Amino acid sequence: MPRNITLPTMTKTLLAAVLTVAVATGCTTSTIRSTQLAQGVALIDIEPVKARCVVDTTQTLQAVSQTRTILGLFRSGDHEFAEYPGMVFRQGPAMRERRAAVHKAIKGTDFDVMVNPKYIVQQKRRPFVRTVTVQVAGYGGRLVFEQPEP
Numbered sequence: 570m571p572r573n574i575t576l577p578t579m580t581k582t583l584l585a586a587v588l589t590v591a592v593a594t595g596c597t598t599s600t601i602r603s604t605q606l607a608q609g610v611a612l613i614d615i616e617p618v619k620a621r622c623v624v625d626t627t628q629t630l631q632a633v634s635q636t637r638t639i640l641g642l643f644r645s646g647d648h649e650f651a652e653y654p655g656m657v658f659r660q661g662p663a664m665r666e667r668r669a670a671v672h673k674a675i676k677g678t679d680f681d682v683m684v685n686p687k688y689i690v691q692q693k694r695r696p697f698v699r700t701v702t703v704q705v706a707g708y709g710g711r712l713v714f715e716q717p718e719p
Contacts, residue, residue, distance in 0.1 A: 618714065619714070619715040620712045620713060620714045620715065621712075621713050621715070622681075622682065622684065622710040622711070622712055622713075623710060623711045623713055624684045624708050624709070624710045625680070625708060625709050625710070625711075626708050628708075628709070629706055629707070629708065630674040630675060630678065630680070630683060630705075630706065630707055630708065630709050631674060631704070631705065631706045632670045632671070632672075632673035632674035632704075632705055633670060633673075633702065633703070633704045633705075634646065634647050634666040634667075634669035634670035634673060634702070634703050634705075635647075635666070635700065635701065635702045635703075636665060636666050636669075636700070636701050637698060637699070637700045638698070638699045638700075638701075639697060639698050640697050641699075646665075646666070646669070647666070647669035647672075647673070649669065649672050649673075649676070650665070650668040650669050650672050651668045651669075651671040651672040651675070651683070652668070662690055662692065662701075663688075663690045663692070663701045663703050666690075666701050666702070666703035667686075667688055667690075667703050667705065669703075670688070670703045670704065670705040671683050671686060671705055671707075674686075674705055674706075674707070675709060678709055679711065680709030680710060680711055681710060681711050681712045682709075682710045682712065683705070683707045683708070683709065683710070684707055684708045684709070684710040685707050685708060686705050686706070686707035687705070687706050687707060688703055688704070688705050689703070689704040689705075690702075690703050691703075
């Protein structure tokens with residue numbers, strides 16, 4: 570025997586379906602990088618860069634970065650990070666905070682990189698909250714680029 574579905578029940582079901590779809594899709598950002606042009610593939614010839622690093626050992630750079638994660642979902646902390654192409658940050662705990670601390674240490678100085686950074690990593694776990702604090706100290710370095718010979 571068919572069941573009669575009333576309008577309030579159908580409205581609730583439709584509302585639940587719409588909310589389920591909205592939550593499932595969420596917000597996403599896609600970045601697509603391509604060298605494909607309308608005429609064909611673009612070939613990029615990149616010359617090696619010759620540079621040396623001049624290290625200033627007269628002063629030490631220091632900074633602290635902290636991130637707090639609540640319920641494993643909500644994260645608060647620094648949003649600017651040091652990114653050095655070709656320079657690999659060692660894998661391990663608190664990589665996000667390490668990169669943020671390095672960025673904070675060289676920001677506002679005339680240095681390009683941090684040389685020989687030393688980290689102190691502290692993790693505190695409480696019910697529902699995890700706090701990671703990283704302190705970094707090291708020397709500042711400037712990159713001096715050599716001009717290519719013609």
